[in-house]
Amino acid sequence: MGWGKVSAVLFDMDGVLCDSEEPSRMAAVNVFAEMGVSVTADDFVPFMGTGESNFxxxxxxVKGVNGFDPEAAKKRFFEIYLDEYAKPNSGIGFPGALEIIMECKSKGLKVAVASSADRxxxxxxxxAAGLPTALFDAIVSADEFENLKPAPDIFLAASKILNVPPSECLVIEDALAGVQAAKTANMRCIAVTTTLPEERxxxxxxxxxxxxxxxxxxxDILEGGSSDQRSQNHQNLGSLGHSYAEQMSEKEIDGYVLDSEESQFIGRFQGSRRDILRYGSLGIAISCLLFALSNLKVMQYASLKGILNRFSWDKKPVFGQNGGESRSSRILQFKNYLSALESRGTVSTMPEFPTKLDWLNTAPLQFSRNLKGRVVLLDFWTYCCINCMHVLPDLEFLERKYSDKPFTVIGVHSAKFDNEKDLEAIRNAVLRYNITHPVVNDGDMYLWREMGVNSWPTFIVVGPNGKILAQLAGEGHRKDLDxxxxxxxxxxxxxNLLEASPIPLALEKDADPRLLVSPLKFPGKLAIDIPNNRIFISDSNHNRIVVTDLDGNFRIQVGSGGQEALCDGSFDDACFNRPQGLSYNPKKNRLYVADTENHALRxxxxxxxxxxTIAGDGTKGSDYSGGGKGSSQVLNSPWDLCYDAANDKIYIAMAGQHQIWEHNLSDGSTKAFTGDGFERNLNGSSSANTSFAQPSGLSLxxxxxVLYVADSESSSIRAVDLKTGAARMLAGGDPIFPDNLFRFGDLDGIGSDALFQHPLGVFCGSDGQVYIxxxxxHKIKKLDPITKRVVTLAGTGNAGFKDGPGLSxxxxxxxxxxxxxxxxxxxxxxxxxxxxxxxLNGKVPILDTLKLKGVQPPSPKLDLPKRLRRRASAGTEIIKIDGGSSAEGSLELKISVSEGYHFSKEALSKFDTETESSGAIIFEPSSGILNTSGSTSLRFIRSSPSPATGRINCKIYYxxxxxxxxxxxxxxDVSFQPVVSDSNPSCISLSYTVTPKIPVGANLFPIYYLVIPRMSFLDLVLPTTLPKGKVSHPVTKENDLQLGENGDDLIPKQFALNYINGDQTKKEVGMEENLLEEGKIVANKDASKLGMSEDFSLSLRGLNRSLICGTKLFSKIFSNIVKAESQVIEADNNLTNYNKHHDIVLLLSSNISKVMSA
Structure with a gap:
């Protein structure tokens, strides 16, 4: 019999990839020694490969240990094992492991770890073995399974995740239980003799x-070695149709494989095997009943269809497998799948939306009427869910791309929390996240259960005939869905089944005029600076930070346009994207911002x-360790911040991946502090065995x-030891089942008897009490961290607006x-x-509203697509690029600098995009910053098959x-050719090395002419033979400055500056006298024209005209300039309409400091 096709290899870990069986047994010996029980390493051999609890x-x-607590023992086992035996890169990997893994991957095989050990x-x-997790296509561990090896569950789950049939999977194992599990799963198995002798x-x-x-x-893997080497058992693999209970010997009990001596440990059970199984089953049934009774909220989300969906993988489109094939090939595969699906005639039909359901953004829809003839994508979501927030850009992308097609996205809101079932709460979420597709409130979970949905988010694609075409769960599936x-x-x-009839929309944002005039739009977090009388407000949906005094009088705003973007620079030029957490550093007068949807720390x-930007680059990361610096370290939806002045660190609630991170301000590094990244409510003795569930509030x-954490998805308040990273529960949440995130409510009490519902904010007051x-x-509560007692201070439990005594x-x-x-x-x-x-200073708490005075909604900047200018700004180097004929693809921008140079840390290099005609090319993102290595990646989509040109402008500061x-x-300048149908997505490289242009025999002197309220600058090449005290240089026609996009607004063709030694008055007179006649437009009266040039102008408040040269010769002029700027800020607060370009200010300040220190 032939070996058969092998498409995936499933590696056991202990004893196969890692020489960890003996260290595991020694750690276990130490655990029992601490309990006063004498055991040997050999005592654990029969239980290898069955999971730590069974191990x-x-x-x-066997030893008859009374009162044995498996969870406590396992916890101690991990502490000893991780501390003594499994340090990173400690060399426990078996020789040849990495090589065979890489060889499998080179042959196109998928590789996975499938282990009975905890994650x-x-x-x-x-x-410890030096095997990066990124090597593997999947890692399946014991955490999510009740039945471990020799049950086949872990192997079958790996098969399903890899989208490979069990018959095409090969397992490599070292334990009897693992080999039996492979057989039961109908998989071939290569056994190694690292743990047991060959005969065993x-x-x-x-x-x-x-x-x-x-x-x-x-x-061996692909062919099975030579035929005489194969075990005869290979020809007798059991099928899934056989009960694996029938395959077990009479000495297999509860998943252990025992010999006659080892089986004596059950001697104290004076009954038959059938009695043991009967009582064991009864115990399991009682446990399940107790769990169900104590977790009724969880059970409402369960359905038989959902359970079946968990374990079915056939007859579904293969998502996630894109082994290098073209997009047209993938689309052809999906079309073949649809053809086979339609030909079977057994496809399920999508049930109709019940008429009683409420809709937002549209009138009620029906598949049999207004959705007939349309491809419909259903997004099952709940607005508390961070993963659901992450997929909203994907949905917006699909809606925009297929806007002219009969395609509709419908959000099916299936609430987790009770509050989320309320239509008004969902309407606020639709407004907050700017959702413009239809949304239906499935508050009773009817569609959720009918479709067997298991998790948020889940996508279901419905055909134009109402048939269910595909179901896909989780985030990160933009390409699959596209x-x-x-x-x-x-x-x-x-x-001919499509119909192009439009869906009538009535957007909620158009029906809510208060959003247009409200000073604040869904404000998220606050910080305060009492000595300087300031309140900082993250005006989240206006994408700005508002500063008022303690009485609510407007001071200043950061991010004036209100648009969603990641831009550094001046307060007017800076942009945010739904910022949340704030934390103030009074020593440096700096405010740190969790720029949530930019995935950045600002x-x-x-x-x-x-x-x-001090961390993050605008893209959502999935790095669970970190350690990078600056924008090279990606983040994932940071939600709140807490500045630790004692250690000069910022703690970050990384809601997107359920961890707490830390940013070290002294060296600029950002890394994980505590939490393993699993979404659960697990309190451990160290950072490695602690888990969080969307942490959203922090306070020291x-x-x-101690760091107090509002762990929103577990509805609990927790405390983290800042020395060890260990966490403990203070109040709320499930104290028994870490994976139960459905224990919520509204109840005052002590510890876990108190109940919360998705708390987002926490603050430890000066009195040591924790305010929540x-x-x-819709309440404010107080928690005593010592007694763990929780009491309500304000709020009735119902959403609304009312001032007065707290409880009303x-x-x-x-x-x-x-x-x-x-x-x-x-x-x-x-x-x-x-x-x-x-x-709280009176007899009863009083809630009032702070009257905001002078706070206005931001004046939006025109968000029109930039049109390609007739000519680039003066001095801009143009590089022509052939964009090819693909309809979509990526642009890989990589700028490097000459040896001995580096990118400026003060003024970040940036890019923006322009197109020849509006909408012809969509660039994502349309603007942003380059990372510290000078690179970034853009995606482009062409909406028309016609030729088009796009420009990527780069401003490089080095x-x-x-x-x-x-x-x-x-x-x-990227010239795109006519689109060729079925073309593959292209990857276009945009590379350039910046070389300083300094002619021989000359020095480069950046010269700045400061004008109230504008500043123009020119880089002038000055001969080294220039007489001392004189600087003069004409600007040639080729170096004209083009201001803005209007070609008529040009400064004169000839412009000269002279520097004359002497006192400050004489300098200014000298300059003004030596301006050419045509150059007098730089006088104050016409200085506003200079402000139109984004590339070459900025304002610097309060500075009189001065000539500044970046060289030691004129270093005296630089004294106190930075101090002067800060001193005049308050005096100039009433001045508006500045077009500051603060990148150049930063360069100037950097140059000044270098010259002064030289």
Whole structure:
């Protein structure tokens, strides 16, 4: 019999990839030694490969350990094992493991780890063995399974995740239980003799036996070695139709394989095997009943169809497998799938939307009427879910791309929390996230259960005839959905089943005029600076930070346009994307911002009035360790911040991946601090065995030893030890089942008897008490961290707006809270768009509203697509690029600098895009910053098959060590050819090396002419023979400055500056006298024209005209310039309409400091 096709290899970990069996047994011996029980390493051999609980519990049963606590033992086991035996890169990997993995991948095989160990141990072992997790297409561990090896569940799950049939999977194992599990799963198995001798492992009849993984060849995997080497059992693999209970010997009990001596440990059970199974089943049934009774909220989401969906993988389109094939090939595969699906005639039909359901953004829809003839994408979501937020850009992308096709996205809101079932709450979420597609409120979970949905988000694609075409769960599937929708539209268009009748929309945002005039739009978080009388407000949906005084009088705003973008620079030029958490550094007068949907950490400098990005690059990351610096370290939906002044660190609630991170301000690094990244409510003794569930609020204790966390999805308040990263529960949540994230409600009490509902804000007051914004209960509560008692201070439990005594006042989803003096707190009342004040100094708490005076909605900047200018700005180098004929693809921008130079850290290099005609090419993102290595990636989509041109403008700021910083303007003109149908997505490289242009015999002197309220600058090349005290140079016609996009607004063709030694008055007179006649437009009267040039002008408040040269010769002129700028900010607050370009200010400041220190 032939070996058969092999498409995937499933590696066990202990004993196969990692030489960790002996260290595991030694760690277990230490655990029992601490309990006073004498055991040997050999006692654990029969229980290898069955999971840590069974591994320890089996020996405890044999030894008759009374009162054995498996969870406590497992916890201690991990502590010892991780501390003593599994340090990163400690060399526990078997020789040859990496090589065979890479060889499998080179042959196109998928590789996965499938282990009965908990994930924490899997990750630690792989790290210790030097095997990056990124090597594997899947990692399946024991955490999510009740039945471990010899049950086949883990292997079958790996098969399903890889989208490979079990018959095409090959397992490499070292334990009897693992070989048996492979057989039961109908998979071939190569056994290694690292744990058991060959004669013992042969008892399980593996397909092939080798000494260790280093002795397994790719020939063994693909061909099964030579035929005489194969075990005869290979020809007798059991099918899934056989009960694996029938395959077990009489000595297999509860998943253990025992010999006659080992079976004596059950001697104290004076009954037959059938009795044991009967009582065991009864115990399991009682446990399940108790779980169900104590977790009724969880059970409402369960359905039989959902369980079946978990374990079915056949007859579904293969998502996620794109082994290099073209997009047209993928679409063809999907069309073939649809053809086969339609021909079977057994496809399920989507049930109609019940007529009683409420709709937003549209009138009620029906598949049999207004959705007939359309491909429909259903998005099952709930608005608390961070993963659901992550897929909204994907849905917007699909809606935009197929806007002219009969394609509709419908959000099916299936609420997790009770508050989320309320239509008004969902309407606020639709407004908050700017959702413009139809949304239906499936509050009773009817569609959820009918479709067997298991998780948020889940996508279901419905055909124009109402048939269910595909179901896909999770985030990160933009390409899968794009290809499948495209295939469905093509397939059904060929069948003449599409109808182009539009869906009438009535957007909620158009029916809510308050949003247009409200000073604040869904404010998220707050920070305060009491000594300087300032409140900082993250005006989240206006994409800005608002600063008022403590009485609510407007001071300043950061990010004036309100548009969603990631832009550094001046307060007017900076942009955010739904910022949330704020934390203030009083020593440096800087505010740190969790720029949530930019996935970035930002710093606002109030001295220089600038914003810069200190971590994140605008893209959602999936790095669970970190350690990078600056924008090279990606983040994932940071939601709140807490500045630790004692250690000069910022703690970050990384809601997107359920961790707490830290940013070190001294070296600029950002890394994970605590949490393993699993979404659960697990309190451990260290950062490695602790888990969070969308942490959304942070606050330090007065002694800076404890970090309080509002863990929103587990509805709990937790405390983290800042020395160890260990977490403990203070109140709320499920104290028994870490994976139960459905224990929520509204109840005052002590510890876990108290209930919250998705708390988002937490603040530890000066009195040591913890104040909580219990968001979905619309309340403010107080927690005593010592007694763990929780009491309500304000709110009725119903959303609304009402001032007055706390317990009769109303709020609506408060998200942020901070202390504003003894006994006084400010609250971001998010859905009401207000800042509320809670005064606790009287007999009863009083809730009032802070009156904001002078705070206006941002004046939006025109968000029109930039049109390609007739000519680039002066001095801009143009590089021509052939864009090819693909309809979509990526642009890989890579700028490098000459040896000895580096990119400026103060003024970040950036890019923006232009197109020849509006909408011809869509660039994503349309603008942004380059990372610290000078690179970024853009995606392009062409909406028309006609030729088109796009331009990518780059502003490069770079420096030479201990010398002045320089500027280079660069543009890539990308000429796209007519679109060729079925073309593959292209990847276009945009590479350039910046070379400083300094002629021989000359020095480069950046010269700046400062004008109230504008500043123009020119880089002038000056001969070294220039007489001392004189600087003169004409600007030639070729170096004209083009201002803005209007070719008529040009400064004169000849422009000269002279520098004359002498006192300051004489300098200014000298300059003014030596201006050419045509150059007098730089006088104050006409200085506004200079402000039109984004590339070459900026304003610097309060500075008189001065000539500044970046060289030691004129260093005296530089004294106090930075100080002068900060001193005049307050005096110039009334001046408006500045077009500052603060990148150049930063370059100037950098040059000044270097010259002065030279």
């Amino acid at each position: 320890l519990g089996g020996v405890a049963s 924490i141990k899997v990750d630690a072992n792989l790290s 492992i042969q008892e399980a009849s593996p397909s092939l036996v080798r000494k260790d993984i280093g002795n397994i060849s790719i020939h 290809d499948f929708v495209d295939a469905a539209l093509q397939f059904y268009e060929e069948k 710093e606002i400098d109030f001295v220089n009035e600038t914003v810069r 204790s007065p002694d800076s030893q 914004a219990d968001s979905y209960n 006042a109303q709020l609506s989803e408060p998200s942020g809270i901070t202390e504003a003096g003894t006994g006084k707190f400010l609250i971001a009342d998010t859905n009401n768009g207000l800042i509320r004040c809670l005064d 420096c030479k060590e201990d010398e002045v910083c320089l500027y280079h303007s660069l543009a890539f």
